[in-house]
Amino acid sequence: MAGDAVAANVLGTAGAICWSVQLIPQIIINYRRHDTTGLQPTMMLLWACAGCPLGVYNIVSDFNIALQIQPQILTFLSLLTWTQCKYYGSKWTPTKCCLRAIPIGALMGGVESGLVLGLREARSDNVTWPITLMAVLAAVLLSLGVLRHYWDIFQERTVRGISFTFVAIDALGDLTSLMSIFFEPHLDILGMVIYGSELVLWLGVMAAGGYYNLIPWAQQRLQQWMSNQQQRRQATSSPYEITHARSSSSVFQTASANGEPSESLPTAMRLRAVPSQG
Numbered sequence: 372m373a374g375d376a377v378a379a380n381v382l383g384t385a386g387a388i389c390w391s392v393q394l395i396p397q398i399i400i401n402y403r404r405h406d407t408t409g410l411q412p413t414m415m416l417l418w419a420c421a422g423c424p425l426g427v428y429n430i431v432s433d434f435n436i437a438l439q440i441q442p443q444i445l446t447f448l449s450l451l452t453w454t455q456c457k458y459y460g461s462k463w464t465p466t467k468c469c470l471r472a473i474p475i476g477a478l479m480g481g482v483e484s485g486l487v488l489g490l491r492e493a494r495s496d497n498v499t500w501p502i503t504l505m506a507v508l509a510a511v512l513l514s515l516g517v518l519r520h521y522w523d524i525f526q527e528r529t530v531r532g533i534s535f536t537f538v539a540i541d542a543l544g545d546l547t548s549l550m551s552i553f554f555e556p557h558l559d560i561l562g563m564v565i566y567g568s569e570l571v572l573w574l575g576v577m578a579a580g581g582y583y584n585l586i587p588w589a590q591q592r593l594q595q596w597m598s599n600q601q602q603r604r605q606a607t608s609s610p611y612e613i614t615h616a617r618s619s620s621s622v623f624q625t626a627s628a629n630g631e632p633s634e635s636l637p638t639a640m641r642l643r644a645v646p647s648q649g
């Protein structure tokens with residue numbers, strides 16, 4: 372399995388595509404709602420920061436080109452989503468958002484470029500701990516970003532403000548990237564930890580969404596369906612009940628002295644019509 376460059380590139384490209392579009396559904400939802408309540412800006416900023424060490428690690432480790440581009444896309448989309456959180460949530464002006472996001476992005480790009488050059492030199496001298504540090508830092512930042520959303524789920528007892536389409540695409544990107552590493556010439560344990568840890572955390576968010584969001588929604592739909600079925604049965608049986616009630620009403624009965632219903636009117640008329648016996 373190892374050393375299959377074609378499979379590594381195909382899976383890495385699939386992961387890069389997923390990570391290229393993962394935040395787009397979330398960005399669209401934020402724009403349509405003009406609201407980012409429940410979406411954690413801390414998570415987006417942590418992800419933007421995670422793209423820097425992840426990019427350094429993937430580039431210095433000579434991963435396929437798709438995995439090298441992937442962290443740059445992650446940083447850009449995360450910063451864009453972070454500015455939405457500040458614009459809709461904190462009511463920042465567009466100018467203030469740009470004045471914050473652009474310098475942060477430029478700083479991350481400069482730091483990443485410098486670290487790539489420096490760590491390549493270190494690697495050529497057989498110094499590997501700085502590369503390991505980049506992998507650990509990327510995994511920690513990515514995991515902290517998702518764990519920040521776990522805290523919101525724990526507090527609110529619901530998964531709010533986050534697009535499940537985004538979660539599914541991101542998890543798929545983690546899965547394909549993880550599989551891509553399996554086909555690299557050398558199996559990279561740290562790379563597996565980076566993508567595998569985030570995949571597990573996203574699966575947890577999906578499970579929480581199923582418990583707090585999907586199950587109550589399904590129960591509500593079921594109760595509504597049962598209520599509609601009951602109303603239809605009542606509507607179907609009501610004409611018979613009305614006819615039956617009319618056929619047994621006092622119009623066709625005479626009252627006895629004590630107020631109890633007596634014999635029917637036609638029978639009484641027949642009795643009165645019989646001539647008396649002399």
